[in-house]
Amino acid sequence: MPRRRPGALRAERSPRSGRSSPPPERIHGLSARTSVAIDRVERLSGDYYVHPGATDRALRRYRAFPQPPGRRPRYPRDAECSCRGCSFEDVRHARDVLAEVLRQLPPRSRARPARQVRALDAGYAERTPPDPFAADRQWRSDLWWRRRPTGGPG
Numbered sequence: 001m002p003r004r005r006p007g008a009l010r011a012e013r014s015p016r017s018g019r020s021s022p023p024p025e026r027i028h029g030l031s032a033r034t035s036v037a038i039d040r041v042e043r044l045s046g047d048y049y050v051h052p053g054a055t056d057r058a059l060r061r062y063r064a065f066p067q068p069p070g071r072r073p074r075y076p077r078d079a080e081c082s083c084r085g086c087s088f089e090d091v092r093h094a095r096d097v098l099a100e101v102l103r104q105l106p107p108r109s110r111a112r113p114a115r116q117v118r119a120l121d122a123g124y125a126e127r128t129p130p131d132p133f134a135a136d137r138q139w140r141s142d143l144w145w146r147r148r149p150t151g152g153p154g
């Protein structure tokens with residue numbers, strides 16, 4: 001008997017109208033337990049930009065930004081549209097989402113993803129030169145990842 005795809009099984013178990021939702025996809029590099037905690041934050045958050053799947057997407061975006069590896073500086077760019085999907089074009093938005101999710105996570109679930117974000121912070125900091133005029137021209141320049149020059153070759 002052929003094995004069925006997990007997606008097909010899941011669809012059967014939780015009909016659209018059902019009260020129970022399927023367990024969230026495990027986020028790359030994080031435990032199932034942490035992924036569940038993050039899913040809970042995403043579902044219960046009142047923040048428009050923190051929605052189911054947002055953390056995973058933010059991590060992917062943030063991880064991909066300094067790629068390919070090298071010395072060439074990278075410049076964050078404004079998103080063309082401020083909806084929750086398009087906003088991820090701006091890598092700084094991805095970091096904002098991660099900051100907000102970390103803030104909302106219970107302390108016992110926060111350590112591992114916080115460590116993951118710190119590691120990615122190092123890669124971001126290395127590739128983005130600081131902007132000495134950030135206070136005048138960057139929105140939310142109190143956030144270190146926003147004190148970076150914008151635009152230029154992507």
Ligand SMILES: [Zn+2]
Pocket residue numbers: 081082083084085086087
């Ligand atoms: Zn949009």
